[in-house]
Amino acid sequence: MARxxxxxxxxxxPTPEELKRRRSRSIAIAxxxxxxxxxxxxxxxxxxxxxxLNRPL
Amino acid sequence: MAPALSSLTPTHGPDALAAxxxxxxxxxxxxxLLKPRVMSLVVFTxxxxxxxxxxxxxPVIAFASLIMIAxxxxxxxxxxxxxxxxxxxxxxxxxxxxxxxxxxxxxxxLAFGSxxxxxxxxxxxxxxxxxxxxxxxxxxxxxxxxxxxxLKRSTAQNIVIGGAAGAFxxxxxxxxxxxxxxxxxxVLFLIIFLWTPPHFWALALVKSSDYARxxxxxxxxxxxxxxxxxxxxxxxxxxxxxxxxxxxxxxGGWVYxxxxxxxxxxxxxxxxxxxxxxxxxxxxxxxxxxxxxxILYLFSLFAALLAEHGLGLMRPLGWHV
Numbered sequence: 001m002a003r004x005x006x007x008x009x010x011x012x013x014p015t016p017e018e019l020k021r022r023r024s025r026s027i028a029i030a031x032x033x034x035x036x037x038x039x040x041x042x043x044x045x046x047x048x049x050x051x052x053l054n055r056p057l
Numbered sequence: 058m059a060p061a062l063s064s065l066t067p068t069h070g071p072d073a074l075a076a077x078x079x080x081x082x083x084x085x086x087x088x089x090l091l092k093p094r095v096m097s098l099v100v101f102t103x104x105x106x107x108x109x110x111x112x113x114x115x116p117v118i119a120f121a122s123l124i125m126i127a128x129x130x131x132x133x134x135x136x137x138x139x140x141x142x143x144x145x146x147x148x149x150x151x152x153x154x155x156x157x158x159x160x161x162x163x164x165x166x167l168a169f170g171s172x173x174x175x176x177x178x179x180x181x182x183x184x185x186x187x188x189x190x191x192x193x194x195x196x197x198x199x200x201x202x203x204x205x206x207x208l209k210r211s212t213a214q215n216i217v218i219g220g221a222a223g224a225f226x227x228x229x230x231x232x233x234x235x236x237x238x239x240x241x242x243x244v245l246f247l248i249i250f251l252w253t254p255p256h257f258w259a260l261a262l263v264k265s266s267d268y269a270r271x272x273x274x275x276x277x278x279x280x281x282x283x284x285x286x287x288x289x290x291x292x293x294x295x296x297x298x299x300x301x302x303x304x305x306x307x308x309g310g311w312v313y314x315x316x317x318x319x320x321x322x323x324x325x326x327x328x329x330x331x332x333x334x335x336x337x338x339x340x341x342x343x344x345x346x347x348x349x350x351x352i353l354y355l356f357s358l359f360a361a362l363l364a365e366h367g368l369g370l371m372r373p374l375g376w377h378v
Contacts, residue, residue, distance in 0.1 A: 018081065021080075021081065021082065021083050022080075024083065024084050025080070025082070025083075025084055025087075028084040028087075039121055039124065040180075042117055042121075043117060043118065043121045043184050045117075046115045046117035046118055047115075047118065047184075
């Protein structure tokens with residue numbers, strides 16, 4: 001059976017510049033997802049009203 | 058028959074990685090795909106639609122709706138750039154955009170725009186209501202499929218009909234906070250709709266060689282510069298009275314009256330200049346002046362309404378019919 005060469009043999013390794021850009025994109029995606037999670041939380045509280053927090057522990 | 062490209066391009070595994078090299082795009086390139094300046098105009102006009110509606114909706118809901126409208130507008134921009142990458146590469150005004158410049162791959166822009174479009178519509182439906190979400194979905198569809206894919210390359214009326222996409226945001230804004238659409242925001246729709254041809258044709262007069270190179274049938278390239286100048290004046294003669302309509306519908310006060318009347322006369326005067334000065338540098342300057350002032354005119358009309366309805370500066374004129 002023919003041996004399939006590993007990915008690293010066929011795809012050039014990312015340059016430092018590409019790694020830097022990938023990192024900045026990852027940070028931006030994380031920030032955007034965090035902001036969306038916060039927005040949906042605040043919207044949920046606004047739609048359901050303050051009573052959503054008033055429950056027996 | 059040649060096999061489809063998709064059957065030759067591996068979709069998974071090591072070969073797929075080799076076929077799709079790592080993205081070179083920076084965060085700023087993805088922001089550029091969203092057309093931030095168009096986005097800001099959409100947010101601004103949608104906000105005015107919300108304020109004019111005088112709804113008692115929770116401010117957080119209104120704010121979140123505005124964010125989703127902005128994301129939907131940005132998604133339209135990304136999908137437009139994905140579709141128009143070939144002609145963007147031929148025009149000086151657009152050749153530095155992320156796709157023609159090679160900083161973002163077309164398939165990345167398509168995925169980015171599609172996900173944002175679907176996400177913004179879904180979120181607006183859940184946050185506000187499904188009327189607003191349907192309006193947003195239709196606006197994205199209209200801008201991408203009707204304007205970008207169909208009208209832009211096939212008719213000189215491209216920006217006249219396509220202008221509707223840019224005119225919908227006040228109605229989306231009102232629908233988001235009130236669940237309905239009124240005559241007031243329909244008039245705001247009409248103002249933006251009638252403003253679009255003079256605005257873009259003034260630009261097209263200056264950039265006609267750019268559009269000709271890209272094969273986009275803008276009015277100056279199809280009907281000629283003089284016919285375009287006449288149409289600019291005709292549209293402005295309809296736009297200016299439409300601009301003062303809020304005074305007679307009771308939602309424009311003193312501030313709006315001053316802005317709309319003075320601005321309307323200035324728009325007509327600049328359009329007459331464009332019609333009068335037909336050759337050389339003065340003709341280019343006249344078109345540039347109209348293009349620049351048209352932005353100020355539309356901004357001023359909506360800013361006046363925002364000040365009157367949002368900041369309590371409304372002093373009725375009593376011209377309500």
